[in-house]
Structure formats: C-alpha cells, structure tokens
Amino acid sequence: MKSAILTVGTEILFGQIVNTNAAYLSQQLNGLGFDVLYHFTVGDNPDRLKRALETCAKECDLIITTGGLGPTQDDLTKEVISEFAGCRLTINQEAMDRIEGYFKRSGREMTENNVKQAYVPEGAICMQNDHGSAPGFICKVDNKTIMSFPGPPKEMMPMFENSAIPYLSTMSEGVIYSKFIKTVGIGESLLETEIMDIVDAQTDPTIATYAKDGEVTMRLTSKRSSAEEAKAAVDEMATKVHERVGNYIYTEDERSFSEVILDKMRDKGLSLSSAESCTGGLFADAFISIPGSSDVFDRALVTYSNTAKMQELGVKEETLAKFGAVSSQTAEEMVSGLYEASGSDICVAVTGLAGPGGETLEKPVGLVYTAILAGGKIRCTENRFGNMDRNAIRRRSMLAMMKLIYDYLEDR
Amino acid sequence: MKSAILTVGTEILFGQIVNTNAAYLSQQLNGLGFDVLYHFTVGDNPDRLKRALETCAKECDLIITTGGLGPTQDDLTKEVISEFAGCRLTINQEAMDRIEGYFKRSGREMTENNVKQAYVPEGAICMQNDHGSAPGFICKVDNKTIMSFPGPPKEMMPMFENSAIPYLSTMSEGVIYSKFIKTVGIGESLLETEIMDIVDAQTDPTIATYAKDGEVTMRLTSKRSSAEEAKAAVDEMATKVHERVGNYIYTEDERSFSEVILDKMRDKGLSLSSAESCTGGLFADAFISIPGSSDVFDRALVTYSNTAKMQELGVKEETLAKFGAVSSQTAEEMVSGLYEASGSDICVAVTGLAGPGGETLEKPVGLVYTAILAGGKIRCTENRFGNMDRNAIRRRSMLAMMKLIYDYLEDR
Incomplete structure (x- = not known):
C-alpha cells in the first residue's frame, strides 16, 4: 500500500525545526509494509494544505498528517481535512473530558480556544492523547485513509504506537x-x-x-x-x-564502526589507546562518545606538534628530520612510544597531512600513515585521501585506524 | 519571491536519514528574503520527481533540489530536470577534469559511472563541488529557476554558500x-x-x-x-x-567559538594544550579541525582512565582516592601536570561524569569540573549539566573549557 507523510507547520518552512517526525513515521510505515512515496511539508495555510492533500490522495491509499491540531488560530489541519472529506467537525466527549481534566489537574485555567481541540471530523475514530491535550483521529475519504497526529514528537510517537500501529497492521498486505x-x-x-x-x-x-x-x-x-x-x-x-x-x-546491524570494535574488544578483554596527530582526538571521541567505553579505552595522546611527538611518545628528532612527521617511520615510533606509555593491548597511531596547506611534491595533502601495535607486531599502512577537505581527510584517517584494529581482531 | 525545496532520495523516505538539508536551506532562503512554501521529498523515481517539479513550478519562482546527482543508477535528478526543461545533458569539462584529478590523486581507479557526474543540463550554470565529485547546477525553465545540489550536507552547504548565495542575492528584490x-x-x-x-x-x-x-x-x-x-x-x-x-x-561573524579563540591566541602568539577526560578529545578536535591550528595547538592528553591521569599528568593517587576523579582537586592537578608536560601558555583540563551510569548522591551525571592555568594562575569552575544525554554533556563541557579561555583572553 502506498502512503504519504504530510507535515503541517510554518516553523518547519522557516528551518527553525528539523522534521524528525517524517523520519520516524517513515521508519514505522516501512516496517509495517507501507511504501512511503512522499514527504510533503506545508505551512499553516489552508489552501496549500488542501492542494497537498489532493496531490497525495491521487497516488496514495494512506495519508498521515502531523501538526496543526493545537488550540491556536493558525492550527487548521482539522478544518481543512473535514472540508476535504465533505463532513463537519463534531465534539468528541472523551477528548473534551480529558482536556478539562488536564487543566483541572494542572491547576491552570482552561481558555476558550482549548475547546476547539476536542472537535474531530464527523465519523472519525478519535485517538486519545496521553501526553498533551490535542487528540488525533482516523477518517476515511472515499477509499483513502487519513490519520492526523499532533506535531510534538513526544505526543505523536506514543499515539502512533498505541493507536495507529494496531489499526495499520490490519490494513497492510505482506x-x-x-x-x-x-x-x-x-x-x-x-x-x-x-x-x-x-x-x-x-x-x-x-x-x-x-x-x-x-x-x-x-x-x-x-x-x-x-x-x-x-x-x-x-x-x-x-x-x-x-x-x-x-x-x-x-x-549487519545499526551499530557504528567504533561500537562494533568496542564490543569485540570488550568481549576479548582488550584495552585500547591511540596516538593521534592529524585526527586530533577524533578517534578517541568516536570511542569515548559510547557509554561504557571506559571498559576498553585507556588514553589518547594527541601529539599535534613535533615537540609533543618527541616528549609524549619518544619519537626521535632524527626521524622527524630525516623522514618528516608524515612518514611511516614516525607513525611506527609513535605507536611504539604509545605502547611504552600505556601498555594497552592494542595501540594505534596516525600521522598525516590534512591540509589545506603544507603540500610538497612527494607529500601531497591526503597522505596519511596509520600504524597498529598489537600482539607484539607493528603493521603500518599508507593511505592517500585525495580531493577531500581537511575534515573529510581526518575522518577517513580515523576510519583507517579503525580498519587496522578490525582486521587485526578478525585476523585478516 | 516564492520558493520550494525538493529533496530526492529513497533513504529519506525509508527514514534512514533525517532531512536536515531542508531545514538548512529554509533558514538560508528565508534569510535571503525568499518565502519557502513547500518542502517536498520524493524517492529515486523519475515519474514522481517530475510530478513534484510540476507541482512546485505552479506556485514557485525558485525550486531548490538536493540529492540524486551521484554516480549510481538510481541518481536521476539531472535526467529528470533536463527532460522537464526540454534540453539535453552535456558534459562540463571543468567538472570532468576535477573528477579525473580526484581519482588520479587518490590513486583509485575511476569507474565508468563516475563520468556521468560531469554532465549537466545544456545551458545551465555549473556549480563546482569543492568537497566531493558531483557538481551542482542552475538552470532556467520558462521564468522559473531550478538549482540542484548534491545530497551530502558537507558538499551541499559550502556549494550553497559559495555559489548560490551570490546568485540568489541578485534575484531577490531589495x-x-x-x-x-x-x-x-x-x-x-x-x-x-x-x-x-x-x-x-x-x-x-x-x-x-x-x-x-x-x-x-x-x-x-x-x-x-x-x-x-x-x-x-x-x-x-x-x-x-x-x-x-x-x-x-x-x-558577530560566522566563526565558531574555537575559531574565535584560535584567532585571538594566534594574534597574541600564545600556545594551547588540553587535558581531557569526559570530553575525550572533543576539545582538541574543535581546534585541530581548523586549518592552521598548528600555530597555536600543541597537544591534548586524553586521560580517560585513572592510571592515565596519574601516568601522563601526575595526578596523585591520594587525590583520586580522597576526592574522586570528578573533583576540582583532580581538575587542578590535571591542569598543573599538563603545564609541566607541555609548557603551553594556556592549559585547560576537564573531568566530569557524562553518564549514563556511575551516578552517586553527591556526584550526579552532568557534574563537570573545568580548570585553566594561564599567566601563572589556576581557575577552576564547577558545572552542572542536568537532564542531558552523554554527548550533550560532553559538548557542554567542551564549551565550558572554551569559555574559561575566552574570559581569560578578554580579562573578565
């Protein structure tokens, strides 16, 4: 079955809010066996909303709307849908009771415009709102199903899960x-x-x-x-x-590369440290951003200057002078120095030219050396990341460090 | 002037990606004086893309598309737009040269499908891509302007800022x-x-x-x-x-906080190092991601484990035992140890509890100590970042370190 997601809200067209509702609903609908053909966003404008409904209804059996169910003047979704369906709005007593109860409990005065929220198109199924005041609803127009949800994700998501999924499961084939x-x-x-x-x-x-x-x-x-x-x-x-x-x-799941490596290393009881130059802490961040990484991650020595490489990692001045900071020799001395400092089971190092400046004929921007010391052996690789900006090169360098670890863990 | 943003990509209709491009472009267009009437997303489907173009063109003077310019079979935006415009695709030599150069520099083999990326609709203005291989373009259909950008935000945003803003500024009245x-x-x-x-x-x-x-x-x-x-x-x-x-x-310009600090420090000829625990390299990354940061940034010691704090920074075992790793005492010893190791003009340190685990009654998740040693004096601050997730706390901690530096430089 074909579906469309129609988001109503001027704040989205201003770019004030990112439309995460559409992504959430897409995941849900795809999981339930619906094809999502369109995402459509219109502002709080009844004519454009009506045209968008017509456009979606041409091809889709199911239209999901979010937003525009609130109490204020510019909340017009219900009015437009009831006009589209050729029916009038009627009060839903359960919704009305809930709204009154909500204001009573919170000790706040209920203003006149809140009554508006209890109206739904005549004949619609009302979906109650456990996390706010505006109810949603399901109505049929010809053979099409329209489901309307409030805009705030905290209200929309539980309503979708509690009321929409059971309804949609009966509609979907396959x-x-x-x-x-x-x-x-x-x-x-x-x-x-x-x-x-x-x-x-x-x-x-x-x-x-x-x-x-x-x-x-x-x-x-x-x-x-x-x-x-x-x-x-x-x-x-x-x-x-x-x-x-x-x-x-x-x-084959949704974990990131660093999460997969972290899990494997935790299972094997291994510790990890990094010596970073051009990545400048990106590698460490990719691990330390994961809850529980302290089981595995020990330290990162971000030795950006040559002095720091010598002082923190014992890279030799002669090595830097003879081969340069961006060289396999420097990468190997970095990883050896890191192992001496940390004793971590797996040590990785990186040194490279992220640019944009500093290029020479032999050493172009994007030349990056990565090294791993694990199980008593060093392995070093040369990478050439061309035609990328500084931060893309830095990210590729980080992935290359992770690939060294992954390949070591997989013994390939 | 009226505009629409048309996003092309099945991955968005699957909900794998949140459409941040539409929010970014909306902000930009509104800032330039354009009204955004619609966001529209279609999959990699030529018929629906064409219908979406027609729908947008009915009301809008400007249509911005993102996505579908890549090398693979399902990248069809250019083909559909050239059909919509009634013109053919022609090769853009500068784009071709750039793509060939990209593969040459990276030492990777250029596959046949990459040539496809160098084609643009005949008569279109080509927007070169400094951060990827697919160029964008600007073309006119009747009195409407269509501007097409690649999908990845890292490619789209700089292209928009460099090529589209100057063009659009001339279209807007006033x-x-x-x-x-x-x-x-x-x-x-x-x-x-x-x-x-x-x-x-x-x-x-x-x-x-x-x-x-x-x-x-x-x-x-x-x-x-x-x-x-x-x-x-x-x-x-x-x-x-x-x-x-x-x-x-x-x-009052578009520089990030770290760029502003880096520029101030470069002007004063000062050097910078960090000792990081919960931020895990985020602080270093914010500086090293900026071209030319080597003038200022010396090193970051990311001492995630207590052992690393003792070995790399000389934090005392008694301090850790008595006050804990998350304490002002530890933060102060970290920053002192960093100064001894690096001698940098400005040293900053951070230690905090980013959670989600490890909370105690006295030390809640979000408790973060930051310290600065500069001009011979240490200043330490306690921060409480409540009701946030791990990575929001880590980011706030990084900003708190930067605020210490900024306030020192401004002498306030």
Whole structure:
C-alpha cells in the first residue's frame, strides 16, 4: 500500500525545526509494509494544505498528517481535512473530558480556544492523547485513509504506537523485513560495480546503497506474506553480497564502526589507546562518545606538534628530520612510544597531512600513515585521501585506524 | 519571491536519514528574503520527481533540489530536470577534469559511472563541488529557476554558500543584510526574555534566535533599498542586543567559538594544550579541525582512565582516592601536570561524569569540573549539566573549557 507523510507547520518552512517526525513515521510505515512515496511539508495555510492533500490522495491509499491540531488560530489541519472529506467537525466527549481534566489537574485555567481541540471530523475514530491535550483521529475519504497526529514528537510517537500501529497492521498486505550491511574501505561506485548484477536483477529483495562520511551502507529489503519468508529472502541475498565485498563489511546491524570494535574488544578483554596527530582526538571521541567505553579505552595522546611527538611518545628528532612527521617511520615510533606509555593491548597511531596547506611534491595533502601495535607486531599502512577537505581527510584517517584494529581482531 | 525545496532520495523516505538539508536551506532562503512554501521529498523515481517539479513550478519562482546527482543508477535528478526543461545533458569539462584529478590523486581507479557526474543540463550554470565529485547546477525553465545540489550536507552547504548565495542575492528584490551574533553560556529562553521587547517590536530588522548544541545564535536581518541602509539598521539593533547580553556574545561573524579563540591566541602568539577526560578529545578536535591550528595547538592528553591521569599528568593517587576523579582537586592537578608536560601558555583540563551510569548522591551525571592555568594562575569552575544525554554533556563541557579561555583572553 502506498502512503504519504504530510507535515503541517510554518516553523518547519522557516528551518527553525528539523522534521524528525517524517523520519520516524517513515521508519514505522516501512516496517509495517507501507511504501512511503512522499514527504510533503506545508505551512499553516489552508489552501496549500488542501492542494497537498489532493496531490497525495491521487497516488496514495494512506495519508498521515502531523501538526496543526493545537488550540491556536493558525492550527487548521482539522478544518481543512473535514472540508476535504465533505463532513463537519463534531465534539468528541472523551477528548473534551480529558482536556478539562488536564487543566483541572494542572491547576491552570482552561481558555476558550482549548475547546476547539476536542472537535474531530464527523465519523472519525478519535485517538486519545496521553501526553498533551490535542487528540488525533482516523477518517476515511472515499477509499483513502487519513490519520492526523499532533506535531510534538513526544505526543505523536506514543499515539502512533498505541493507536495507529494496531489499526495499520490490519490494513497492510505482506510483511517487510530489512537488513543493513555496513562497509568501510570501499567507495560507493566501486561497491556498486562489484554487486551490479545483483542490483540489476533486483525485484524482491531490493538492495540500495547509501554513502556517508567514508562509509557505504547497503539496505536489503523484502516484502513477503510471512516474516520468515521475507527474512530468508534477505539472508540469501546477504550471502551473495558477502561473497563479493565481505572484506569491507563490518556489521549487519545499526551499530557504528567504533561500537562494533568496542564490543569485540570488550568481549576479548582488550584495552585500547591511540596516538593521534592529524585526527586530533577524533578517534578517541568516536570511542569515548559510547557509554561504557571506559571498559576498553585507556588514553589518547594527541601529539599535534613535533615537540609533543618527541616528549609524549619518544619519537626521535632524527626521524622527524630525516623522514618528516608524515612518514611511516614516525607513525611506527609513535605507536611504539604509545605502547611504552600505556601498555594497552592494542595501540594505534596516525600521522598525516590534512591540509589545506603544507603540500610538497612527494607529500601531497591526503597522505596519511596509520600504524597498529598489537600482539607484539607493528603493521603500518599508507593511505592517500585525495580531493577531500581537511575534515573529510581526518575522518577517513580515523576510519583507517579503525580498519587496522578490525582486521587485526578478525585476523585478516 | 516564492520558493520550494525538493529533496530526492529513497533513504529519506525509508527514514534512514533525517532531512536536515531542508531545514538548512529554509533558514538560508528565508534569510535571503525568499518565502519557502513547500518542502517536498520524493524517492529515486523519475515519474514522481517530475510530478513534484510540476507541482512546485505552479506556485514557485525558485525550486531548490538536493540529492540524486551521484554516480549510481538510481541518481536521476539531472535526467529528470533536463527532460522537464526540454534540453539535453552535456558534459562540463571543468567538472570532468576535477573528477579525473580526484581519482588520479587518490590513486583509485575511476569507474565508468563516475563520468556521468560531469554532465549537466545544456545551458545551465555549473556549480563546482569543492568537497566531493558531483557538481551542482542552475538552470532556467520558462521564468522559473531550478538549482540542484548534491545530497551530502558537507558538499551541499559550502556549494550553497559559495555559489548560490551570490546568485540568489541578485534575484531577490531589495538588498538583504544579515548579521549573526553568537553566544555561549546562556539558554535560548533566558536570552529571549532578556531581549523580548526588541523581539516584540521587530518589523525590520528582524531578529531570530536558533539554539544548537549549547550555543544560541541570533540572526539580525534587514531588507532595504540599499546595502548601507540595511547595514545601518542591523548595526543599530546589534548595539541594543549587546547592551543586554554582551557578556555571552563571542562573535558577530560566522566563526565558531574555537575559531574565535584560535584567532585571538594566534594574534597574541600564545600556545594551547588540553587535558581531557569526559570530553575525550572533543576539545582538541574543535581546534585541530581548523586549518592552521598548528600555530597555536600543541597537544591534548586524553586521560580517560585513572592510571592515565596519574601516568601522563601526575595526578596523585591520594587525590583520586580522597576526592574522586570528578573533583576540582583532580581538575587542578590535571591542569598543573599538563603545564609541566607541555609548557603551553594556556592549559585547560576537564573531568566530569557524562553518564549514563556511575551516578552517586553527591556526584550526579552532568557534574563537570573545568580548570585553566594561564599567566601563572589556576581557575577552576564547577558545572552542572542536568537532564542531558552523554554527548550533550560532553559538548557542554567542551564549551565550558572554551569559555574559561575566552574570559581569560578578554580579562573578565
């Protein structure tokens, strides 16, 4: 079944609020087996809201609206929907009782405009609001279903979960199953080339790739008559994808790369430290931002100046003079010095040229050395991150450090 | 002038990504004097994209699209727009050269599908991409202007600022002048209360406040017949705002707090180091992410474990045992130890409880101590960041460290 999400609120068109409701509802609807064809946002303007309803109704069986159910003058969603449905608004006594009770309990005076909130289109199913005063409602216009929710996420989300999901479950045909497959170390276009025949042959399951900040995520989705069938179809495709690009895959759930590494290291009882130059604390932050990282993460020595590299990590002045700060020799001395200071089971180091200045013929911007010392052995890699800005290079450098750890843990 | 923002991407309809682009573009367009009538999101589906273009073009003079300019099969925005405009796609040589250069520099193989990215609708103005490979473009269809940007915010935002704002400024009637006033250390509602009469009396200039990640930014905007008039009106209002909340203002331009501090320190020839526990490298990252920060930033010792605090910073075991890691005593020993190690002109330290676990009656989640050692004196502050998640507390802690430095530099 086809659906659209219609958000009402001038504050969104001003950019004052990010439309997180649309993302939440999309996830929910997709999970329930609905295709979401459109997100549409209009301001508190009855004509445009009506046109948006008409546009959505042309193609969609289900229209979900959020916003514009409140007590003030510019809350017009109900009025427009009842006009669209050709019915009038009637008072819902349960909603009215709840609104009166709400004001009584809070000791605040109920103003006249709050009565307005208890009205819903005639014949609609009312969805009560446990976290605010404006109720939602479900109504039918021809063969289309319109469900209207209040705008604040704290009111909308519980109402959706309590009242909408049971209703929608009876409407949807089939069950959707999705799986994320997340990769590091391969670009989106190369990845797509590797799996092109799978992409080309897709009907169900479908496969979609998304690139963000140096990682590429694939989403495999199947819609079948039972959850088991859908899962089996997705798993079969996932196996094929693994055969092609398995070396770059780090997880099939929603965890970040650092979370996956942290979990693996915690399971093995290993400790972690980093010596960072160009990443400047990004690597440490990716771990310390995770609750419970203190089980694993010990310290990061962010030695940005050459003096700091010598003083904190014992990098030799001759090494810096002969090979430069951006060199495999410096990266190896950094990681060795870090191990001496911390004794952590896994030590990683990075030194690179993030630019924009400082480029030479031999050492272009984007040249980055990463090193790992674990199990008594050092491994160092050279990376060339071209045509990126400073912070993209720094992020890629961080991912390269993580890839060294991941590959060590996977013994590959 | 009327405008619409049209987002292209199935990942948004799946709810995998929140549409922050639409919020950013709305803020920008409103600031430039455009009314935003619609946000519209469609998937990677040519028919629906075409219908959405038609719907927007009925009412709007300007349509901004984001997404669907990449190299893969499902990137179809350009194809649909050129069909809508009744023109063909032609190769843009500068974009092609940039894409080839990108692959050459990064040493990666350029796949066939990357060539696709260099095509733009015939007659369009090409907007080069300094942060990725897909260029954007501006084209005219009848009297309507269509501007297309890549989807990743890191590519879209600089392209908008460098190429679109100068173009759009000539389209808008009258001259717009805007000024940002950025604050740290005051909440949005308190700030609004302080300037409420200015907000209430606004017609032109307008004043809008935006709260994000612990900072509140005001944007003052005037639209007059000449640039001088608009600037004079904004400056007059800015003076009033300064009188009310000047102690919290750190800049009137678009620099971040760390950029402002870095520039001040560079001017004075001062060096900077940090000792971080709960912030875990966030503070260092805020500086090292800025090009040229090596003039000022020396090192960060991210001592997450107690052992690291003792080994790297000389924090005493007795201090940790008696007062705990989260205490003013530990913060002061951290900053002293950092000064001994680095000799930096300004040393700052932080230790706090970011949670969610580890809370006690005396030490709630959000208790954070920050210390500065500069000019031979230590100053330590206690902060209580309640009712926030781990990473919001970590970010507030970082801002508190910066505020200590800023106030020292301003001698207040």
